[in-house]
Amino acid sequence: MLQDTGFIVAGFVLLFLGGEGLVRGSVAVAEKLGLSKLLIGLTVVAFGTSTPELLVSVNAALGGAPDIALGNVVGSNIANVLLILGIAAVITPIAGWQRTAMRDAVVMSVAALALFGLTFGNVIGLVEGAALFAALLTYLAASYWLERRGRPSRQHEHETEEFEGAATQSVWIAAAFVIGGILGLMLGADLLVRGAVSIARTFGVSDAVIGLTLVAIGTSLPELATSIVAAWKRHSDVVLGNVIGSNIFNILAILGITALVTPIPVGPQFRILDVPLMLGVSALVVVLLVATKRIGRGVGLAMLAAYTAYLAWQFTTGGIAG
Numbered sequence: 001m002l003q004d005t006g007f008i009v010a011g012f013v014l015l016f017l018g019g020e021g022l023v024r025g026s027v028a029v030a031e032k033l034g035l036s037k038l039l040i041g042l043t044v045v046a047f048g049t050s051t052p053e054l055l056v057s058v059n060a061a062l063g064g065a066p067d068i069a070l071g072n073v074v075g076s077n078i079a080n081v082l083l084i085l086g087i088a089a090v091i092t093p094i095a096g097w098q099r100t101a102m103r104d105a106v107v108m109s110v111a112a113l114a115l116f117g118l119t120f121g122n123v124i125g126l127v128e129g130a131a132l133f134a135a136l137l138t139y140l141a142a143s144y145w146l147e148r149r150g151r152p153s154r155q156h157e158h159e160t161e162e163f164e165g166a167a168t169q170s171v172w173i174a175a176a177f178v179i180g181g182i183l184g185l186m187l188g189a190d191l192l193v194r195g196a197v198s199i200a201r202t203f204g205v206s207d208a209v210i211g212l213t214l215v216a217i218g219t220s221l222p223e224l225a226t227s228i229v230a231a232w233k234r235h236s237d238v239v240l241g242n243v244i245g246s247n248i249f250n251i252l253a254i255l256g257i258t259a260l261v262t263p264i265p266v267g268p269q270f271r272i273l274d275v276p277l278m279l280g281v282s283a284l285v286v287v288l289l290v291a292t293k294r295i296g297r298g299v300g301l302a303m304l305a306a307y308t309a310y311l312a313w314q315f316t317t318g319g320i321a322g
Contacts, residue, residue, distance in 0.1 A: 071211020
C-alpha cells in the first residue's frame with residue numbers, strides 16, 4: 001500500500017515536471033525552426049500539454065486496464081472545466097475572451113457529443129480512432145487557415161508565450177528539456193498507472209472510478225499549473241484556450257491515438273453518467289461564453305462545489321456498476 005502510494009506521488013511529480021519540460025523545450029525548438037507562434041500554439045503547445053493523458057491512456061489500455069484509459073480522457077475533461085476553470089475563476093474572474101474561444105468551445109461540445117455517440121457501441125476501435133484523429137487534423141488545419149485569413153485573435157500566440165523561458169537560451173538546453181520531459185512522462189505514466197491499479201484492486205474500487213478521478217487529476221496537472229499562472233496574470237484567453245484546447249485534444253487526439261493502438265471497450269458507467277456529464281459541462285462553457293461577459297468567482301465556486309460532489313459520489317458509490 002505504501003509503495004503504491006509512493007508510485008502515485010512519484011508519477012504525479014514526473015508527469016508535471018515532464019509535461020512542463022517537454023512543452024517548454026518543444027516551444028523553444030519550434031521557434032528556432034522559424035515556426036509562427038500561432039502554429040506553435042495550435043500544435044506544439046496543445047500536443048505537449050496533452051502528452052500526460054496520451055501516455056497514461058495508451059499505457060493503461062495496453063496494460064489491460066481500458067477503463068482507466070477511457071476514464072482518464074473523460075475525467076480529465078470534466079476536471080478541466082469544473083476544477084481548473086473553477087479555480088482560475090476564483091483567483092481572477094475571467095472576462096474579455098475573444099471569438100476564437102467561442103468557436104473552439106463549440107468544437108469541444110461537438111467532440112463531446114461524438115464521444116457520447118461512440119459509447120453506444122461496445123468498443124472504440126480502429127475505425128473510430130482513425131475518424132477521431134482525422135477530425136483533429138481537420139480542426140487544426142481549419143483553425144490555422146481561419147486565423148491566418150482573418151484578424152488574428154492572438155489567443156494561441158499568448159498560449160505560446162506562457163511557455164517561453166529558460167529553454168530558449170540554447171538549442172541544446174531546449175533539446176535537453178524535450179528529452180528529459182519525454183523520459184519523465186514515460187516513467188511517470190508507468191508509475192501512476194501501476195500504483196493506481198494496485199490501489200483500486202486493494203480497496204475494491206473500479207478501474208473506471210480510478211481513471212475518472214485520481215488518474216484524471218494527475219494527468220491534468222500541467223493544465224492546472226498553466227491556468228493558475230495565467231489567471232494571476234489576468235490572461236483570460238490563455239485560461240480558456242488551455243481548458244478548451246485540452247478537452248478537444250483529449251477526445252480527438254488522445255482517445256483517437258489510443259484506439260488506433262488498441263481497441264477500447266466501453267463500460268456502461270461511461271454511457272450512463274460520465275460521458276453525459278462531460279457533454280453537459282462542455283455545453284455549459286458554450287452557454288457561459290455566449291450568454292455572459294464574465295465568469296466570476298461565484299460561478300467558479302459553484303464549479304468547484306459540483307466537482308467535489310462528483311468526486312464524493314464516485315468514491316462513495318463506486319460509480320454505476322455494470
